[in-house]
Amino acid sequence: MSRARAEGGTTPLRVVGVIGAGVCGPEDEARAEEVGRRLAEAGCAVATGGLGGVMAAASRGAKSAGGLVIGILPGATAADRNPWVDVPIVTAMGDARNAILANSAEAFIAIAGGFGTLSEIAFALKRGKRVVSLGSWRPDPAVIAAETAAQAVLLVLAG
Amino acid sequence: MSRARAEGGTTPLRVVGVIGAGVCGPEDEARAEEVGRRLAEAGCAVATGGLGGVMAAASRGAKSAGGLVIGILPGATAADRNPWVDVPIVTAMGDARNAILANSAEAFIAIAGGFGTLSEIAFALKRGKRVVSLGSWRPDPAVIAAETAAQAVLLVLAG
Amino acid sequence: MSRARAEGGTTPLRVVGVIGAGVCGPEDEARAEEVGRRLAEAGCAVATGGLGGVMAAASRGAKSAGGLVIGILPGATAADRNPWVDVPIVTAMGDARNAILANSAEAFIAIAGGFGTLSEIAFALKRGKRVVSLGSWRPDPAVIAAETAAQAVLLVLAG
Amino acid sequence: MSRARAEGGTTPLRVVGVIGAGVCGPEDEARAEEVGRRLAEAGCAVATGGLGGVMAAASRGAKSAGGLVIGILPGATAADRNPWVDVPIVTAMGDARNAILANSAEAFIAIAGGFGTLSEIAFALKRGKRVVSLGSWRPDPAVIAAETAAQAVLLVLAG
Numbered sequence A, B, C, D: 001m002s003r004a005r006a007e008g009g010t011t012p013l014r015v016v017g018v019i020g021a022g023v024c025g026p027e028d029e030a031r032a033e034e035v036g037r038r039l040a041e042a043g044c045a046v047a048t049g050g051l052g053g054v055m056a057a058a059s060r061g062a063k064s065a066g067g068l069v070i071g072i073l074p075g076a077t078a079a080d081r082n083p084w085v086d087v088p089i090v091t092a093m094g095d096a097r098n099a100i101l102a103n104s105a106e107a108f109i110a111i112a113g114g115f116g117t118l119s120e121i122a123f124a125l126k127r128g129k130r131v132v133s134l135g136s137w138r139p140d141p142a143v144i145a146a147e148t149a150a151q152a153v154l155l156v157l158a159g
Helices: A002-006 A026-041 A054-064 A094-104 A115-126 A149-157 B002-006 B026-041 B053-064 B094-104 B115-126 B149-157 C002-006 C026-041 C054-064 C094-104 C115-126 C149-157 D002-006 D026-041 D053-064 D094-104 D115-126 D149-157
Strands: A015-020 A045-048 A069-073 A087-090 A107-111 A130-134 B015-020 B045-048 B069-073 B087-090 B107-111 B130-134 C015-020 C045-048 C069-073 C087-090 C107-111 C130-134 D015-020 D045-048 D069-073 D087-090 D107-111 D130-134
Touching: A015 A026, A015 A054, A015 A094, A015 A115, A026 A045, A026 A054, A026 A107, A026 A149, A045 A054, A045 A094, A054 A069, A069 A094, A069 D087, A087 D069, A087 D094, A094 A115, A094 B094, A094 B115, A094 D087, A107 A115, A107 A149, A115 A130, A115 B094, A115 B115, A130 A149, B015 B026, B015 B053, B015 B094, B015 B115, B026 B045, B026 B053, B026 B107, B026 B149, B045 B053, B045 B094, B053 B069, B069 B094, B069 C087, B087 C069, B087 C094, B094 B115, B094 C087, B107 B115, B107 B149, B115 B130, B130 B149, C015 C026, C015 C054, C015 C094, C015 C115, C026 C045, C026 C054, C026 C107, C026 C149, C045 C054, C045 C094, C054 C069, C069 C094, C094 C115, C094 D094, C094 D115, C107 C115, C107 C149, C115 C130, C115 D094, C115 D115, C130 C149, D015 D026, D015 D053, D015 D094, D015 D115, D026 D045, D026 D053, D026 D107, D026 D149, D045 D053, D045 D094, D053 D069, D069 D094, D094 D115, D107 D115, D107 D149, D115 D130, D130 D149
Parallel strands: A015 A045, A015 A107, A045 A069, A069 A087, A107 A130, B015 B045, B015 B107, B045 B069, B069 B087, B107 B130, C015 C045, C015 C107, C045 C069, C069 C087, C107 C130, D015 D045, D015 D107, D045 D069, D069 D087, D107 D130
Antiparallel strands: none
């Protein structure tokens, strides 16, 4: 990458995915927002599925700390993005977009979530990527459990 | 559909997905072959990811009973299909093709399998479809456990 | 493939794609139906995007001659398939499914059509596959012009 | 969007796609670099397919003016991104990713290019988006011809 830097190439972003359901309660929302904020403070971009609930809260938290927010959307327009997404990627491929999110981030924090979140965890594990669960699925011991948002961010960045 | 039948329309196939890893031991192979055979005997088409292991054994079983075998392949050519696939669908989209398989079958039998199989189960559950596990993942009580291939086929068709 | 045949493997289908718009006039409909029928009479399966217009007419024609019809659908359910589709593949990925159709057939007949058909022709040409145009786009000399349905089928099978 | 701004929401990026082949001559490279630079100077993010040739030159140009560069990659890792991509989106879906690029930018400048570029133009036209051609395909009068990089940028932003 020295050639790249010599010619003004960019240092690749460190991208962490935050995954969870599109609707969530206040406790998970607070955790997601703190996770997003702490990731941005650590210099990471945050990638999510771009919608509401955990995705919106993590995005809002990341923006509050000046982070870059990538939203990999399932629908056919950017209109359903949450308002804290900087870079909307409009896949129009439904939840098959979960595979793209699994490919595009280096590690993941899962907060609560339903079957879509489970599919995302499975794809991340298949790619050998670190997954930290904050009250989410742990289908396999490879998923690392965290108790707090602060701990989840520490664990996800330790990889 | 009466218009369709009047003009020679086809009765839609009943398609069952058989999912599991691309490499498997002899016991799972035997179970997958029996599952494929029994599904074809029941008049179902069998859809798989089109590769080896559980996918190939289920395909071989289905062909042995004259069934139609659909292989939804991850790669960019049909060359890596197992030889019992009648209809190769060449997605070139890696394991994001698991979402297409989840969309395209009405119910699923999972045999053993790794994280790819887990992602498939998650997608199927998200779509509210029946999933029967024969020694595979059961991340949620919605997944129905079966002990034998015969039982798995009975359970998957009971939906 | 000799191992496959020895164990009851299937001879791969010869799959030809028929592409064109979801709404069309009676002349294009008649041509599409004849193309589908002639392809089935030649022993080919017909793959289309699974919807109406040219796709439905080609499917109906293929079924009238006992052919197998594959519909690679853009939506999230099989409900919008035309009634002559035997094997609905439910991609839920919109017109990105055109790439899957380009991968999954060996050659293509394009009948009239709009920008979606043009994208399909482009993908087919990119894969080095034969494209015959029956009153459709010819963005490149590699696309072979035909004047009649009969001629289109002869040309597409000559490859 | 006033709610978003009130809570620190982000103003959506204006994203323009620059499309063209992965290998190109020095003249097209110079044009692509100038296009990228001028788009960034106008405050736009630049989205490309993330690889070499026209894509790399446009990315380099955009970075030289401090722009944000999104690369929607066809492969399964970010390793083949050009070094000026800030945000690599790893689709692992081959050139079906062209549909995602067509969805994710508001307008497009096409520079030279082969059949992949043609598929991208077709998808953009299908979505009713503005396409400016700088020595690229013009399959339809809806594609606007430009003679210079400066003119192409003016025309693409006039929409």
